[in-house]
Amino acid sequence: MNAITDTSYEILPFTLGPGLMSRAAIGLVVLATDQTMEYEWRKIMNLPGVAYFAARMPSPQDIQPDTLAAMRKDIATAVEMILPGIELPVVAFGCTSGAIVIGEAQVFEEIRKGKPQAVGTSPITAAKHGLAKLGARRIALLTPYVASINRLFQEHLQAQGFEVSRIATFNHSNDAEVARIDATSLKRAILQVGAHADVDAVFVSCTSLCMCDQTRQIEQLLGKPIVSSNSAMAWHALRLAGIPDTLPQWGRLFEV
CATH class of the missing domain: 3.40.50.1860 (Rossmann fold)
Structure with a gap:
């Protein structure tokens, strides 16, 4: 006999709350080589009801125009990995030079392939x-x-x-x-x-x-x-997500 049948077993009712993202949910694409962005975003985004969710994508160790341009093909796949099936209002692409080399419009096009409703931003x-x-x-x-x-x-x-x-x-x-x-x-x-x-x-x-x-x-x-780069993108992502909080500890930009 299955042991579970010898034990009192109840299915309990539950209700759903807003979760961690009652105010905003933000997606973040991080380069595989990046050691800094998530550290800084964890500090800046430490706000009640605000959550960001990150995925990493392949990136070059040596930063040159041709290696940066090659990253475009991996952006959409990384975005798709961020909370599949859940819409995100904002997705940030975490590479300043990559956004310039690939083109901001092209980066945002790739973001929308993974999250069609998302507004994109980048450090630049x-x-x-x-x-x-x-x-x-x-x-x-x-x-x-x-x-x-x-x-x-x-x-x-x-x-x-x-x-x-x-x-x-x-x-x-x-x-x-x-x-x-x-x-x-x-x-x-x-x-x-x-x-x-x-x-x-x-x-x-x-x-x-x-x-x-x-x-x-x-x-x-x-x-x-x-x-x-990181602070500006965090500020812009918050403002795009409708979070107007003034956070002067992170610099003058967070007062506007």
């Missing part, structure tokens, strides 16, 4: 919206990228009406090592490139750079806004 999309909201037109660009990638960024931002008045780079293409560039190096670089009179704000580009823990402090020292 979010940064442009954020810089415009902050009233910053003259931008200092700080990146870890090689020259060919930096030229694409300059052309892209200038085509969107921004003036890239300064570019500073760590000139390193290994994504795993970029994630280990320390806080002191980032702070020193931001204060150096941002101090010039022809700079309204500093854009720290690359999702592997760990910035959120010191953005507010460096802004106070610099006296100018700092927009970084």
Whole structure:
């Protein structure tokens, strides 16, 4: 005889609540090599009723225009892996340089293949919206990228009406090592490139750079806004999802 028949066995009633995402559910596509984005998003997205759900996709260790372009074919598959069968209002694609090389419209097209109802964002999309909201037109660009990638960024931002008045780079293409560039190096670089009179704000580009823990402090020292890839995309995803919360601990951008 089956043992379960010898035991009191009840089927109990239950009700369904809103779950973790009573206010917003956000999808996030993370590159396989990324060590930083989820750490920063866990901090920023720590809000009642707000949840994000991530999937990883293949990505190159060496960041070059051709390797970035090749990522397009894997975006839709990654998006499909995020809560299958559940609609998400917002999905973020976590690669700044990849979104420029592939094209923002093309990235969002791939997102909609996996989640047809979703509005897409990316770090460069979010940064442009954020810089415009902050009233910053003259931008200092700080990146870890090689020259060919930096030229694409300059052309892209200038085509969107921004003036890239300064570019500073760590000139390193290994994504795993970029994630280990320390806080002191980032702070020193931001204060150096941002101090010039022809700079309204500093854009720290690359999702592997760990910035959120010191953005507010460096802004106070610099006296100018700092927009970084992960923080900007988190801010934009929250606003697209209808979350207006003011979170000044993460920088000036989260006050608009």
